[in-house]
Amino acid sequence: MFDNLIIVDNPLVKRELTVLRDKNTDSENFRAALDRVAYSLAIKVSETFGMDKVEVETPLEKTTGHKFNKEIIVIPVLRAGLSLVHAFHTLIPDAKVGHIGLQRDEETLQPIAYYFKAPKNLDHAKTILLDPMLATGGSASAALNWLKKRGAKDLTFVSLIAAPEGVKRLQEEHPDVRIYTASLDRELNDAGYILPGLGDAGDRTFGTL
Numbered sequence: 001m002f003d004n005l006i007i008v009d010n011p012l013v014k015r016e017l018t019v020l021r022d023k024n025t026d027s028e029n030f031r032a033a034l035d036r037v038a039y040s041l042a043i044k045v046s047e048t049f050g051m052d053k054v055e056v057e058t059p060l061e062k063t064t065g066h067k068f069n070k071e072i073i074v075i076p077v078l079r080a081g082l083s084l085v086h087a088f089h090t091l092i093p094d095a096k097v098g099h100i101g102l103q104r105d106e107e108t109l110q111p112i113a114y115y116f117k118a119p120k121n122l123d124h125a126k127t128i129l130l131d132p133m134l135a136t137g138g139s140a141s142a143a144l145n146w147l148k149k150r151g152a153k154d155l156t157f158v159s160l161i162a163a164p165e166g167v168k169r170l171q172e173e174h175p176d177v178r179i180y181t182a183s184l185d186r187e188l189n190d191a192g193y194i195l196p197g198l199g200d201a202g203d204r205t206f207g208t209l
């Protein structure tokens with residue numbers, strides 16, 4: 001249906017998504033399930049990492065090993081994107097972490113920027129933008145614009161649930177950015193929430209319902 005969209009829907013992810021969608025799941029279990037899904041997302045994204053060969057000496061002889069050919073930078077969109085950081089950072093412990101603060105205006109659905117901090121060498125790195133929810137695409141598109149203005153060239157966007165409206169928008173505005181998600185849901189409702197979705201990811205993660 002969409003080019004450049006990778007849906008990571010292995011059985012582990014499908015089971016956790018059921019927990020995440022369930023309105024009766026409390027914050028503690030919501031965060032834990034999201035963390036488990038994030039490992040599958042991170043492993044799938046890592047398939048695109050370029051590698052250089054390096055020599056390594058085992059206790060017995062020299063052999064060939066591997067290292068990433070670019071630095072990895074992960075950038076969560078505050079707040080909800082923070083829920084995806086732990087798994088990425090655990091699997092890529094030398095990744096640098098930037099932060100982008102965006103709050104969607106509940107009336108206009110436009111993103112309002114309130115914080116930006118990223119490592120300086122974005123132009124030479126592989127940059128992975130994290131936000132569990134891709135709804136209208138306004139927040140992700142604004143974050144990608146900001147990263148590109150600061151030199152990022154090799155960009156990937158990782159979400160948990162994407163709406164077709166948001167995927168379409170990102171592909172029109174950022175055709176160079178590959179999108180990963182655990183689920184392509186049906187549509188947005190009039191308030192800009194994803195259906196069936198899971199509700200407000202930030203509120204459910206941090207217990208601010």
Ligand code: PRP
Binds near residue numbers: 080109203
């Ligand atoms: C949510 C979500 C995305 C954004 C998606 O954040 O985490 O950042 O909405 O919507 P969009 O695709 O229509 O822009 P929200 O603004 O609710 O902030 P929060 O993470 O602080 O809860």
Ligand code: URA
Binds near residue numbers: 194200
């Ligand atoms: N943000 C969320 O947290 N959930 C949605 O369904 C849409 C935007």
